[in-house]
Amino acid sequence: MRLDKTNRKKLYLQVFYELQAYIRENNLKAGDKLPTEAELCQQFGVSRNVLREAIKSMEITGIVTSKPGVGITICEVNLNFVLSTLISQLNYFNDDIVVQSIEEMRSVLELGFDYAAFSSVTDEDLAVMEEQVRIMESRAKEINTTSKNSLGIIFATADAKFHKVLFSRIKNILVSSIIELFWAYDRYFLRKNDIDFIETTVNKHKNILIALQNRDYTEFHNAMVYHFTHYYEKSDPHAK
Amino acid sequence: MRLDKTNRKKLYLQVFYELQAYIRENNLKAGDKLPTEAELCQQFGVSRNVLREAIKSMEITGIVTSKPGVGITICEVNLNFVLSTLISQLNYFNDDIVVQSIEEMRSVLELGFDYAAFSSVTDEDLAVMEEQVRIMESRAKEINTTSKNSLGIIFATADAKFHKVLFSRIKNILVSSIIELFWAYDRYFLRKNDIDFIETTVNKHKNILIALQNRDYTEFHNAMVYHFTHYYEKSDPHAK
DNA sequence: AAATATTTGTCCGTATGTATC
């Protein structure tokens, strides 16, 4: 056992890393189980308390789950926790910087993977996206009767779902969750431009949808570029 | 207190989130201290054990550190720490899908932000990148005298540093750390193509460096596209 | 269906080491 009990490093941290090494070396996959807490305590030579601190640390990062009567089970890949803590960490930065960083990031990712999205969306997806456009449209008409705030949240939610669905089937396991995450974060912000130019925003999404329904990639790509035009102007003056 | 002891969710998880809410609500900043374990136990009405599981979970996500005799201290915001746990997460999936996902992601991000990188690199950065190219070059010559394995690691490390430096100064607070993250992950893998066509790989980086030294964005952009040509063929047949 | 064993969840008490004044 590689633990160094005399050392300054905290025991639970050493156990945390040893457990990861154990998983890797034994090539454990999602659904496989670790030994019981009692066995692990004996193997590592630590108290149950320390072991549990390590296990809970692994649980919170999404590596394992533990249930009474069952044991400690390896999880499926789940970037959600790490990404969401990343986002919550971002909250300490200035809001404008974070929002702009996310917008830029999303435009680059969505344009970069637009062909993958184009070739993977299904008819069912298109139906869902059509529904979102309808929601956006009806909210746009109510702009005078409703408060801008609640309008913005409903609108942004539909907007988010539109993009989420569009990229939900691409093979790249990272991109879909990262795009989803960025939209989840973005929902908390009312993008001023989108509200002020709400008809334009609706039309941008209509264009995308129509191009998809026509199965025309060039048209779709141009619609996507147009959708993000605003952000591209800021970040890259050389973009066509 | 908002804890629900009737056991719907594990106590340490509830405490974990309550503590984050506590930090947010009291507007605690880096360097500030949380109440002592004993006080927190009393406030939340949980045992020392449960509280420590929550604290250790926060510690592993980089939110706080705790030291005997001192207490529990809020950490500086540290994206790299969060991202490093994401790396270890990804390590469980060292299969082709993950590797390809990362390669794709990186090519899209680096090409999407290449202008931001181009306009932010300094002369000092270029010197560091030149050094990395030299390292790659010398390793390429030793390909017959050294084992392929250690050669690959040194080579990949220089490769990673090259790209890391290139994107280290861009304003987008997400991109630089995410690119860095992906390169850190990649170091563990010997990319077969890069090793087999090692001279080509060296030249790709030389082209990028020369274009930067010439301060020629078009040339630089083309060199970047060429650098990622391999991956683009796979992911997007429509890319020019 | 019911009893029993297994395993994690939660709590308590105590001793040790470390930092601060």
Place this chain on the structure above:
DNA sequence: TGATACATACGGACAAATATT
């Protein structure tokens, strides 16, 4: 030096959830 405050670490005990027979 000594005293105090604090986290680190250990061990035992019982409760609750799940699996097994």
